[in-house]
Amino acid sequence: MWVSGQVVKLGHNVSTDDIIPGRYCDAFDEDRLAEHVFESMPGDTRHRLGPGCLLVAGRNFGCGSAREHAPLALRGAGVTGVVAIDFARIFFRNAVNVGLPALTCPDFVHAAEDGAFASVDVSSQRLRIGDRSFDANPLPELVTAIRDAGGLVPWVRQLTVPSHDSPGTPPK
């Protein structure tokens, strides 16, 4: 699966409060959340987002709360994926679970400039920007399986629902 987009470059320690303030988390509709994404963050980040953008961030992206509203708000705002030097653990799990591509690749982050066009092969974890290629950090096998299933819901369905209803049931 490929995703691509224009790079929107962010700094370190972007928190879940930056991404979506708590007072909007009384609902989880992606479009509604998208209206408030990065509302509290200093600067003009919220206006730099649009359909088909790739967030490229520094260390500790998504730190703070466990709110799953964070990756949902980003996706609702048109973000196709997030590449970071590293992720806060709960945001990373949430992104994988809801099917928002999240890749750890410090070298790519250093090379990517704001506004550049980049593409990502999520399955192989390979990133491209200009004529340069990078490999994101590999994931544990189990997490790869969840990602490849499309997220945690389809992954669990493979376990709970017999094969006639879901494609690609894993071998026992």
Place this chain on the structure above:
Amino acid sequence: MTRRRAPAMPETLVEKIAGAHAVGGTAPAGATIQVDVDVVVINDGCGPLAFEQFRRMGVNEVADRNRVVLVNDHFAPAPTLAAARLLNAMRQFADEQRIPHFYDLGSGGIEHALLPEKGLVRPGDLVFGGDSHTCTIGAFGAVGIGVGSTDIAGILALGRTWMRVPHTRRWDFVGHRPAFVTGKDLVLQLLGRLGPDGASGEAIECGGPALAGFNLDDRMALCNMAPEGGAKTALVIPDQTTEAWAESVHGSPVGIRPDDDAVYVSRETIDVTALRPMVARPPSPADAVPIDAVAGLRVDHVYIGNCANGTISDLRQTAAMLRGHRVAKGVRLIVVPATQAIYRQALSEGLLEVFVSAGATVASPGCGACFGGHMGLVDAGEVVLANINRNYHGRMGHPNAQIYLANSYVAAAAAVAGRIIDPAELLRDEIGVG
């Protein structure tokens, strides 16, 4: 609990507990394993989305309804129609799945304070919660790990989940506890050393003889802010205090300790004797400095209450500062007991009388303004002192508000003085206020 083989390597506390729950044996740091979950804790901010995902997972019944704890605490009482819907969704799920441990307005409070209060957690337990501060229960020798709604749905469906076993950083506290230094100050001290991600994905393990002078409420504060340094979880090594609690609540001793030769990422000793009350400056919980660095700063709004610092100890500390004084002119003080039972205890101890006489607002138990949900948001340019755990931009309302974090003594003293002061000044002298 899953049976396990005797391990070959010495283990930290989190390795032991993860190993005891690992599907298939031991759990060395760095390994990605599947684990059986003892308790899954769900609040109204996380739950309703989790329930939708649960239904999509093709499961009709939760794996074990006795291991589920549902708590209406984030948007309770409901400030919006959408929030009222969330609270009802929690009630409906509790009803439909016949979940016995459901805590609604009037019977509960904040989830992480409720777990030990209601005896729903044991030392050695592995608990997952739909909230980043699930690690607060490390004070009771249990591993608490925060995850999001869809992970919660997976646990509801399967009774298990995956985790990467963390490496551990160990701190041992020695010396004698100074006046006005609390568990909050210990964790702010750690955060000042770690920075926002110094313990990324790791466990924090705390021991040392000085901890005997810090009670369980202090230890909740110590464990609560571990994620603000990037940590996955935090634990206080069970000692006599933990044993006494375990005996009184569960009738059984703890019996779990790290091995003497366990391997840690780092192991440091901190002498608490010379510690000062600490303050974290906006916009980072890890930008923690001794109070002296910010003394004199004028404040507009003081908030006392959250999952770790709405305890009866915090309320007693607040009352000690407020007794005989009034909240400074132009300053607002909001006090939120963490649970209904704590609220009642504060009432019976005469603490609420002290708060109200001093001009504080006392609110119903819940997360409230800590996450900016309701019960006291703040305006642009306001300077806030709160005993909560985060001070990121917009945390409690307007992004241009400035939020400083400190313990309850410091917060309450600032409410009286109208500026940040050393709490010792308030008890020693009458000071000019306003």
